[in-house]
Amino acid sequence: MLEKTFRPDEVEKKHYAAWDKSGAFQSHEDSNRAPFAIMMPPPNVTGSLHMGHALNMTLQDVLIRYERMRGRDALWQPGTDHAGIATQMVVERELAKHGKKRTDLGREKFLEKVWEWKAESGGAITNQLRRLGASPDWRRERFTMDEGLNRAVRKVFVDLYRQGLIYRDKRLVNWDPKFHTAISDLEVVQKETQGHLWHLRYPVEGQPDRYLVVATTRPETMLGDTAVAVHPDDARYKDLVGKHVILPLVGRRISVVADDYADPETGSGAVKITPAHDFNDFEVGRRHKLEMINIFDADAHINENAPEAYRGLDRYKAREKVVADLTDLGLLEKVEDHKLTLPYGDRSDVVIEPWLTDQWYCDAPTLAKPAIKAVEEGRTVFVPKQWENTYYEWMRNIQPWCISRQLWWGHQIPAWYGPDGKVFVAYDEAEAQQQARKEYGKEVALTRDPDVLDTWFSSGLWPFSTLGWPDETPALKRYYPGDVLVTGLDIIFFWVARMMMLGIHFMGDVPFRTVYIHALVRDERGQKMSKSKGNVIDPLELIDKYGADALRFTMAALAAPGSGIKMSEQRVEGYRNFATKLWNATRYALMNECKPVAGFDPSALKDPVNRWIVGRLVATARAVEQAMAQYRYNDAAGALYRFVWGEFCDWYLEFTKPILQGADETAKCETRATTAWVLGQMLHLLHPFMPFITEELWEQVRADQRDLLISTHWPEYSDTLVDVTIDADLGWVIRVIESVRALRAEMNIAPGPMLTLLLRDAGAATRARLEQFGDLVKRLARADQIEVTNAEPPKGAAQIVLDEATIFVPLAGVIDIAQERARLKKELDKAKAEAEKIEKKLGNEQFVAKANPDVVAEQRQRLEEVGLAVTKLTQALDRLAGL
Template sequence: MLDKTYSAAEVEAKLYPEWEETGAFKANTQSNAQPYTIMMPPPNVTGSLHMGHALNMTLQDVVTRYQRRRGRDALWQPGTDHAGIATQMVVERQLAQEGVSRHDLGREKFLERIWDWKAESGGTITRQLRRLGASPDWEKERFTMDEGLNKAVRKVFVTLYKEGLIYRDKRLVNWDPKLRTAISDLEVEQKETKGHLWHLRYPLADDPSRSIIVATTRPETMLGDTAVAVHPEDERYADLVGKDVLLPIVGRRIPIVADDYSDPEEGSGAVKITPAHDFNDFEVGKRHDLEMINVLDADARMNENAPEDYRGLDRYEARKKVVAAFEELGLLEKIEDHTHMVPYGDRGGVAIEPWLTDQWYCDAATLARPAIEAVEQGRTVFVPKQWENTYFDWMRNIQPWCISRQLWWGHQIPAWYGPDGKFFVGETEEEAAAEAERHYGRPTALERDPDVLDTWFSSALWPFSTLGWPDDVPEVARYYPGDTLITGFDIIFFWVARMMMMGIHFMGEVPFRTVYIHALVRDEKGQKMSKSKGNVIDPLDLIDRYGADALRFTLISMAAQGRDIKLSEQRVEGYRNFATKLWNAARYCQMNGCVPVPGFDPAAAKLTVNRWVAGEVVETARRLETALDAFRFNDAAGALYQFAWGTFCDWYLEFTKPILNGGDEAAQAETRAMTAWVLDQILNLLNPQMPYLTEELWAQLSEGRGERLIGAHWPDYPDSLVDADAGAEMGWIVRLVSAVRTVRSEMNVPAGAEIELRVKDANAETARRLEAHADIVKRLARLDAIQVTDDAPPKGSAQSVLDEATLILPLADVIDLDQERARLTKEIAKLDGEIGKIEKKLSNEQFLAKAPEEVVAEQRERQADAVATRKKLEAALKAVAA
């Protein structure tokens, strides 16, 4: 017999190791089954489970378990990413506490420390994924710094280099002066900053009595100015184009050039051009062949190209000194308060510098073209489809990809430098040395490039490198291309686009057929979760309190396409109650002898109620499969919930109680067998979403089963199980009882009061159904009598329409009609006030412009809910006023 209560913690601790140890998650390369591949977005090795992971991994797990149960050879490929900057920062912080820097240790010892850290702490997130019930093939787990993946990275780099798609160039990059490395545009966050706009006067070189005014938020970079730009159609400066100004402090002559970049409406219409320290200025500099003078070093201090008095100064100290010098020279026109966006590194947390430096680049535009075509042609499809536009926008405007990072942790670039700075690229040092010997005519000492590759370079190879490429192994042929990628929209650029580029280029085919993009998990008010707001919900806390299945089902049920999830603990508690409801239903079945009957054929059922419920199982399975195949996870969860809690627990078990307690043995036997069969089907269908509860019940309800549910074949139901007549008849009974219950609730009829039901204008079929099921209807709707009548409704009756018939509930003797009218009128007035307040807010342009999007959305939801409630109350008032 099942325990009185379901202990999620005990079941989870017992079942997961059993699944893993018995190989329940394993793919089988030798299988004849059709493969199904899904690639896990590799979480950072430094990471721990957050709610975004919980959603992402739950959705992947549902799909994997579903496909595995359907007989596919499902490979959910797990692994972790080395997370270059993040991991290096973790270990550097540890060293700082010891009073040591990585430079004190040296590269080799520092990398040893990182590997030690990974061995001790790097498995946190994978342990937490197990708590969630994730079922990837852990034996195939990969790490982006595995030797196999290292080999793939080297192969790809060298191949792209030889094809001219990787090259070295001096360009502006986003430089993080704290971490002393280049970072991607995607790792830069813009922060609104209150600063100043300094208006500086630059005198003409040949006529110091005249000057041109430029406005800047960064006076310190003027030391690297190489031009002033004005718009070619700006008549104010037409006579100055081609002349030089004498750059104050520096004393360098720089030209005034005409360029469309300058906006005549902005500031003075003239802008200083510092090609080595501004991305827009860099482009202007290229157009006008300007000198590019870098005046900052890697720490954002003034370098040897700055005037001697400024060298070694921090950028902000240099700013103060420059402004003071302009003031002293009488060239500071004015200073204005100015709020503007300043770029910050998302890891280092300091303002980044556009910095001119030599880096390795990948020709992303060339690689992007076939990746764009693949989506245009439908070889890879995004779900929801609108995310294709985001993909196209970025891919069609893609810039050269800076792939080098000035870090020690990562894939070291396979390039070696000779004494004259010439570099040699090879998969091994021996290859590079041989090429160098051919070039120099003798063996020559080489020094390896100290830089490592951008973390996303190795991640871009994930769909094939994890399978063993470039080695000739069967996994590559079997599991590439993958079927599905499930990920968040925030890494469409970082990861999805780059996997598409690399997959097509190296494998000749897209890496996945479908990309499902899920939304964000927000707090219950719709706000993004953040530590600063104090609204972060820890998935592990929820698992501890309510069980993994409850959290999983909550996330699935709310994962509507294109809509963010507003998560609250109450939601998770509600689905814990769903688990409890199923457990209690299973105990009820056990206690009433409803146990699986070997060989039971539900199609042979004779009772209408049993033929109805069998058909409902089939309809639910169809809805579930259609939803899962289309990645409508919330619809899948809704179909399961409505059937399990509603159809089975609330209706079928109630309908069949009199049968189980009656004297007809044949009816009892059929109903017991059908009840056990339906419960089995619920466990079957619900299993991918709630694996722990369903597996435990599956085992305990029939201890002789030879297989675990995780390995059982997905049920296939014949269409003959759907009996349309039985479905229509029992469906009508459900609607009838529901209609009566709704009236009782809206009219405040006391729960214990048994009332009369009169049915007017009933046709012959309705009369037959009422007679056949009168006892059930009376019991479930709390009626003392049912009467088919043609008489007009008595005064004080509530009415409802069901198909051709009118349902009449005489209430004059049951409730105080005057009091009920007064209550309803008061409730409507209260709602009118609330609706009025909300409408006033939503018609306020200032509110709509300033309020956060989630606050406006919340107000619109409240308005819709209030209007719907008001309609119900008005209908009730109309009924009671008759």
């Protein structure tokens, strides 16, 4: 007998081990089944399961389990990313505990420490994925720094270099002054802060007492100015274009240039141009061939390119001195308070500096063209489709991609420098030496480039490097291109675009046919989760508390295309209750001896209630299949929830109780067999979403077969199993019962009293339904009699309109109508008063502008709830209006 209580922790450990041992997760390269491949977005090896992972991995696992059950040779390729800067930070922090730095160890010894850490602690995230129920082919697990992938990275770099698509250049990068490396835009966090706007006077050369006034939020960077820009159509400055101003504190002549970047409507209309320290200024500098003067060192301290008085100063100390010196010279016109957004390193939490430095670049604009064309031609489609516009916007405006990082952990760039600085790019040092001998005519010492590659470079190769490329492997031939990529909207550019560009370039085809973009997980008010807000929800804690199935079903149910996912613990608790409902329904079925019958034929059923539930099961399967084809996980989950909780548990089990408790053995046998069969089919349909509880219940309800549920086939049904007439008949029965129950709730009628239902204006179909199913209606609506009548309804009767008929429910003697009217009116007045109070508060512009956004969102949600209450109370009063 099934245990009384579902204990997720025991069930999850047992079944995950059984699945893994059985080989159920494995793909089969030699299979004659159609392949289906998903490449897992590799989580950082330093990572811990967060809500974004829980959503992303759940959706992939639902899909891979579904396709596996449908008979596909399913490969879900797992692995982890080496996460350059994040991993290096972890190990450096460990060293710091012992008073050491990586420079104390040297590169080689430090990297040994990183590999040791990876071996001991780097597998935490994959163990957490197992707890979620993820079912990838773990035999094939890859790591972006393993030797096979390392070889692929070297080949791609060398090939792109030889094709002229990788090169060295001096450009601006996001420079992290704490970690001394360039970082990607994804690693930059924009923070709004209160700052100042300094208006500086630049003396016009040859025109005493005339100044060009420029406004800046960073006065210290003026030490590196090489021009002032004005708009070409700005009449105020036409006479100055092509002339010069004198850069204060430095004394350098800098030109006045005409450029559309200068906005005549902002400030004075004149803009200082510092090409080495501002991304917009850099582009202006390139257009006008301006000198680019870098005034910062790697620590963001003033370097030797600035006047001696400022050298060595931290950028903010330099700011104070620059402002003070300009004030003394009478060249500070005014200072204004100013809100601005500053870029911070997401890990260092220091302000990022646009810094001019030599880096390695990839010619992304060239690689992007075929990747754009592939989406335009429909070879890869985005779901939802609107994300294609985002993809186009990014790809059509793509800039050269800075692929070098000043770290020790990562794929070291395969480039060596000769004694005169000449670079030799090669697959290994032996080949570089061979190139150098040819160049110099003798043996020379070569120095390897110390930089490593951006982690997005190696993860951009993931769809084919994990399958054995550059070798022509059977896996590569079978599983590339993949079928679906499931990923978040925040990395369309950083990861999806890279995979598209590199996949098409090296494999000659797109890396995946479909890109399914899911929304980001936020808290229940729609706010971004952050530690500072205290609204972070830990998925592992939810699994501990409610079970993995409840969390998974929540994720799927909330994953509506194109909308943000508002997550709350209450939702997970609700779906834990759903799991409990399923558990209890199975227990009830077993207690009533509902066991599978060999050779059961659902098309041969006699009882209309049994035929009805089979039809509803088939309709649910069709709804799930249609939703999954469109990646509408929420619709699939919703269809399953409605069938399991509503149609099977709440209606079918109630409908059939009299049969199971009755004396008709033939009817009993059919109903027991039907219940067992439908329950088994239901577990199949639910399995991709709730694998643990369904596997456990399958173990209890299956007949003699010993197959694991994960390895069984997705059910196939004949459309003839859906009896449209019976579906409509039982649908009518349910609507009658629900309407009477709603009336009871609205009128505050106690559960005990039996009601009389008077049916007027009933047509032939309604009369036939009442004849066949009247006993069901009476039992479940708690009515002692149902009469078909053409007479006028008695005074004091509430009415329910149902299709062509009207049901009158006499309430005299059941409730005190006057008292009930007074109660409803009191509640309605109270609800209206609360609604008015909230509307007044939300109508106050100052409140909306100044209040915490969470408070405003809470008030809006409360107004919606109160509005629904007002509607329901008004409807209830309307029912009493004529009584």
